[in-house]
Amino acid sequence: MAAGPAVTLKRLWRHNRWLTIAFALTLTLALVFIIRAGVFFVYWQQHRDEPIEGWMTVRYIARSYRVDPKIVHDAIGLPETGPDRRPLVRIAREDGKPLDAMTTRILEAIRADRAARGQPGGTLPAPDLSNPGTAPAPSPQPSRQP
Amino acid sequence: MTVYLLEFLTSYGLPAAALLLAIGQFGVPIPTSLALLTLGALAANGDAELATAVLWAIAGATLGDQAGFLAGRFVILSAEGRPGFLGGLARKARAAEPKLQKWGASGVFLSRWLFTPLGPAINIASGITGLSWPRFTLWGVLGEGLWVSIYISLGYAFGSNIETLSGILGNLSMALAMLALAAFLGWRLKLAVQAVQARSGRKSEGRQ
Incomplete structure (x- = not known):
């Protein structure tokens, strides 16, 4: 065809407008998602210390901050009965320890451990708690125990 | 919402994870991939059993798939022969049947683990x-097995900062789904161009 792609595009626009728009839109969205994935990837590589959240278990936190699980375990005063599989929110609920106090002690212990090993403690990320004071609630709360 | 989901999952363990996956595979937009990554990370740290976690996850995801499939089949069987939108949909579905018997199985399989955002829609469409049903179930279970294994392995291997990891993977799978759609639309466009x-x-031959 001598007229080339410009004519083809014009024809497409005239006869298959919605199909053309949908095609361009899905391609654009694909590109946007690829870029977003790249941004997340760069962020992920630079942030290895994950802000402490209530769902995390003792050993998950220890892994994220690259310390011995025992340091986290002892920081929140858990008994010496082997590893504890519970997440912080459950420890808070069942043992009556406020979540924010626990995370503060954990971060202090991690900082102390890194200082003792001569690593730069740097700035540890602030905990990200949905409900910092999860202590034994004075108000009657519906129990979600199974 | 992600925080509550993760607290629910870690507090109540594998049955909770299966429930979340079932809800997600049915089509409610909750971060199911993140749930799987979490299971992997928990297993890597010794807070969950790996094999049991995989089995619970496949069971939950399959439950959601079946619910979507049955919802699709139930709605249409009750509407066949009736006028209106649903009746029309039922007639169209009947017409699409031969094509679907040929391509449906691979669509089900690929949408389980590669083009995951399309999964719930394909469940209902398959119904x-x-x-x-045996083909849907077979390919569904195989695909879910692959999906569950991939995400739990990633969670197991990386084990920390899985929320950001889930952001990477979520965006990648959306990009893949969009590329698949674009390929389909591009193919339709090509046919249209050829027709024009x-x-x-x-x-122009007529004019000469």
Whole structure:
């Protein structure tokens, strides 16, 4: 065809407008998602210390901050009965320890451990708690125990 | 919401994870991939059993798939022969059946683990168009097995900062789904262009 792609595009626009728009839109969205994935990837590589959240278990936190699980375990005063599989929110609920106090002690212990090993403690990320004071609630709360 | 989901998952363990996956595979937009990554990370740290976690996850995801499939089939079987939107949908579905028997199984399989955002829609569509139940179930379970294994392994291997990891993977799978859609639309466009060119070719021949 001598007229080339410009004519083809014009024809497409005239006869298959919605199909053309949908095609361009899905391609654009694909590109946007690829870029977003790249941004997340760069962020992920630079942030290895994950802000402490209530769902995390003792050993998950220890892994994220690259310390011995025992340091986290002892920081929140858990008994010496082997590893504890519970997440912080459950420890808070069942043992009556406020979540924010626990995370503060954990971060202090991690900082102390890194200082003792001569690593730069740097700035540890602030905990990200949905409900910092999860202590034994004075108000009657519906129990979600199974 | 992500925080509550993770607290629910870690507080109540594997049955909670299965429930979340079932809800997610049915089509409610909750971060199911993140749930799987979490299971992997928990297993890596010794807070969950790996094999049991995989089994619970496949069971939950399959439950959600079946619910979507049955919803599609139930809605259409009750509407067949009736006028209106649903009746029309049922007639269209009947017409699409031969094509679906040929391609449906691979669609089900690929949408389980590669083009995951399309999964719930394909469950319902498979039910509507009458893809045979054993084929749907077989390819569904195989695909879910692959999906569950991939995400739990990633969670197991990386084990920390899985929320950001889930952001990477979520965006990648959306990009893949969009590329698949674009490929389909591009193919339709190509057919349309060829049709237009053939028509104009005939026209110019007529003028000479």
